[in-house]
Amino acid sequence: MPMGGLQMKKVITYGSFDLFHEGHYNILKRAKELGDYLIVGVTTEQFDESRGKLNVVDSLVDRIENVKKTGFADLIIVEDHVGQKAEDIQKYDVDTFVLGSDWTGHFDYLKDLCEVVYLERTKDISSTMLRNEKYPIIRMGVIGTGRIAARFVPEAKYVSGVIVTSVFNPNEESAENFADRFDLELYTNDLDKFLNNVDAVYIASPHETHYEYAKKALLAGKHVLCEKPMTLKKSYAEELFRISKERKCVLLEAIKTAFCPGFKQLLGVARSGIIGQIRDVEACFTRLAAEGVREKTDTKYGGGFLEFGSHTLLPIFKLMGTDYEDVRFDSILDENGLDMYTKVSFSYEKGMALSKSGVGVKSEGQLLISGTKGYILAESPWWLTKSFEVRFEDPNIRETYSAKFLGDGLRYEISEFINMIHNGELKSYKFTEEESIAIAGVVEKFLEERKKKVERMGLKSVDKNIA
Numbered sequence: 001m002p003m004g005g006l007q008m009k010k011v012i013t014y015g016s017f018d019l020f021h022e023g024h025y026n027i028l029k030r031a032k033e034l035g036d037y038l039i040v041g042v043t044t045e046q047f048d049e050s051r052g053k054l055n056v057v058d059s060l061v062d063r064i065e066n067v068k069k070t071g072f073a074d075l076i077i078v079e080d081h082v083g084q085k086a087e088d089i090q091k092y093d094v095d096t097f098v099l100g101s102d103w104t105g106h107f108d109y110l111k112d113l114c115e116v117v118y119l120e121r122t123k124d125i126s127s128t129m130l131r132n133e134k135y136p137i138i139r140m141g142v143i144g145t146g147r148i149a150a151r152f153v154p155e156a157k158y159v160s161g162v163i164v165t166s167v168f169n170p171n172e173e174s175a176e177n178f179a180d181r182f183d184l185e186l187y188t189n190d191l192d193k194f195l196n197n198v199d200a201v202y203i204a205s206p207h208e209t210h211y212e213y214a215k216k217a218l219l220a221g222k223h224v225l226c227e228k229p230m231t232l233k234k235s236y237a238e239e240l241f242r243i244s245k246e247r248k249c250v251l252l253e254a255i256k257t258a259f260c261p262g263f264k265q266l267l268g269v270a271r272s273g274i275i276g277q278i279r280d281v282e283a284c285f286t287r288l289a290a291e292g293v294r295e296k297t298d299t300k301y302g303g304g305f306l307e308f309g310s311h312t313l314l315p316i317f318k319l320m321g322t323d324y325e326d327v328r329f330d331s332i333l334d335e336n337g338l339d340m341y342t343k344v345s346f347s348y349e350k351g352m353a354l355s356k357s358g359v360g361v362k363s364e365g366q367l368l369i370s371g372t373k374g375y376i377l378a379e380s381p382w383w384l385t386k387s388f389e390v391r392f393e394d395p396n397i398r399e400t401y402s403a404k405f406l407g408d409g410l411r412y413e414i415s416e417f418i419n420m421i422h423n424g425e426l427k428s429y430k431f432t433e434e435e436s437i438a439i440a441g442v443v444e445k446f447l448e449e450r451k452k453k454v455e456r457m458g459l460k461s462v463d464k465n466i467a
């Protein structure tokens, strides 16, 4: 072996090395044989997530440990961003870059910096294969065939370990059309038949039907991912979580923002102390609805707050907690009694919060988190959280953060849901039972207040029994 840094031939290779297998061992061995000093880059969870690899099982620490155990790596580094490979090659003065043949051609742009070698991939083994063996594929069914359900099926394809097999709609023709469109194996208007064919369900039916469907599915021992608002009454949400624990089934409310990478980062920054004590959270989400669409015509469950309120309550409860002292509702109602615009104000012992939602009034859709030392501003569409800024008294000091948000973003909540099932975890810190129940509590109070206002105003057409 040549002595000293000058003659030493340095080789570098990268990977997730999840569920370490023979293919990984072989490539590390052969990579090492190409030189004298092997550097191995192991990807972080965040980097894997941002490039669409959502279901890595082993932690970074375990994956590094497994690479180390082979004894081939002289140096192990962590890969956490796009463009890092070129930086590393220059930084470590690398002679040869190695990856498996599944990447052939992909990294030819590095040839300006060093030799690029693609080694033949070991046959019939991959982390994906092992993940699928370790965790049986979850067969999922969709309840409802509307806009959001149509977004769900393509997004589920980006998550390993799950396959959407079935669709239920009381209207069989709608179910059939949906199954044709997405090539699903079963469509039906028979709920028992549907539940028998799946391990888990995604509930994307009208708001008022969530509770009944979720309850039936949980009682049948199925895991439930339920669109927001999960229920319209606090006691319903409590009951569902109780059943989910009894049946050892996952119950998760599908507020996609809670699971997307940028929002998680925003919460981390907000809680880091950089803006001091958080005293106020203001979140706004409005989208003008066309005349005749459900948001404006479903006189029981349409309106701005039921449409977008769960989104705006999310950062409020995440950052200020669910233990508010007081809540107050202000709504502008249409003639049919639906709220076109709603403000919900919370007071806390040491702070306040405001949620603004609307389908008939347009406002700036921003999230503003105010603290004793500075504030965080996430501009519209903050609910996808592609970027946000930390600002201070001195306008010259600003920190900008940005994050990936892939596709429609539903893949993040699906991934969390599937991981919970695989790991037998009934809780997600990203969106907790307490937060779900608190949202149901606010929805319930809102419906009561709206009903009172409808009565005060003498509006006739809205259903009086909604609360």
Ligand code: CTP
Pocket (backbone or CB within 6 Å): 014, 015, 016, 017, 018, 023, 024, 027, 098, 099, 100, 101, 102, 103, 120, 121, 122, 123, 124, 125, 126, 127, 128, 129
């Ligand atoms: N590799 C290999 N032979 C295999 C599997 C992987 O040579 N059977 C190589 C890859 O080409 C890559 C390195 O091992 O250079 C790390 O790959 P990684 O993506 O971590 O492993 P995969 O098994 O391909 O993972 P996944 O199924 O998640 O894509």
